[in-house]
Amino acid sequence: MKRILAIILMIFSVSIYAKGNSSDIGGPPKLNEIIGFWQKIEHPNEKKVNKVNPWPLKYQWFGFYKNGKVYSMMTSEDTTYTAKELDEIFKSLPEERVPNYKLNGQFIYIDNKEIKNYLEVWGINLLRKNASATLKKGMLIMTLDDGKGNVIYYRILKKVK
Numbered sequence: 001m002k003r004i005l006a007i008i009l010m011i012f013s014v015s016i017y018a019k020g021n022s023s024d025i026g027g028p029p030k031l032n033e034i035i036g037f038w039q040k041i042e043h044p045n046e047k048k049v050n051k052v053n054p055w056p057l058k059y060q061w062f063g064f065y066k067n068g069k070v071y072s073m074m075t076s077e078d079t080t081y082t083a084k085e086l087d088e089i090f091k092s093l094p095e096e097r098v099p100n101y102k103l104n105g106q107f108i109y110i111d112n113k114e115i116k117n118y119l120e121v122w123g124i125n126l127l128r129k130n131a132s133a134t135l136k137k138g139m140l141i142m143t144l145d146d147g148k149g150n151v152i153y154y155r156i157l158k159k160v161k
Contacts, residue, residue: 024128024129025127025128025129025131026125026126026127026128026129026131026141027125027126027128028105028106028124028125028126029124029125029126029140031103033126034064034103034108034124034126034140035065035066036063036064036083036159036160037061037062037063037064037081037083037086037087037159037160038061038062038063038140038157038158038159038160039059039060039061039062039081039157039158039160040059040060040061040062040155040156040157041134041139041156041157041158042058042156043134043154043156044134049154050152050153050154051152051153052146052152052153053153054144054153055074057074057075057076058076058078059074059075059076059077059078059079060072060073060074060155061073061074061081061086061160062157063086063087064101065090068100068101068102069095069098069099069100069101070099070100070101070110071090071093071098072099073089073090081160082160082161083160083161086160096113097114099111099112099113100112100113103124106123106124106125107121107122107123107124108121108122108124108142109121109122110122120144122142122143122144122155123142123143123144123145123151124140124141124142124143125140125141126138126139126140127139127140127141134156135156136158138158138159139156139157139158139159140155140156140157140158141154141155141156141157142154142155142156142157143155
């Protein structure tokens with residue numbers, strides 16, 4: 001089952017990017033669909049599908065704001081946060097040190113002015129219906145490649161209420 005889920009995820013990601021448009025399962029989100037707070041969900045086969053793990057802490061949260069800022073935090077402890085709690089945490093950070101994001105179709109670009117020449121380019125898809133028992137409608141799937149078109153890291157996010 002885990003292997004099938006990994007294959008579905010890879011085929012889904014590659015087919016969306018190859019076509020450059022939406023499928024009946026999902027596709028590029030609109031800006032208003034990503035605004036808010038998200039929690040990383042562990043992929044059932046995390047160690048096999050993520051060949052590189054630049055963010056090794058298991059628990060991760062993200063905040064995409066209308067002003068183009070993207071906040072994130074990570075921990076090794078399992079904790080539950082509400083959207084209100086995440087907003088309070090993220091707003092306590094100095095805004096000038098927070099990375100910017102820009103959504104452009106099926107890609108999201110994240111820069112960090114604190115780090116010279118820093119840029120992350122993620123493929124991003126919003127599930128429009130359930131794809132499996134793990135991949136549910138409303139989840140974001142983000143993929144990072146190695147610069148040669150090979151996906152090396154998957155991030156599955158669910159919306160925090």
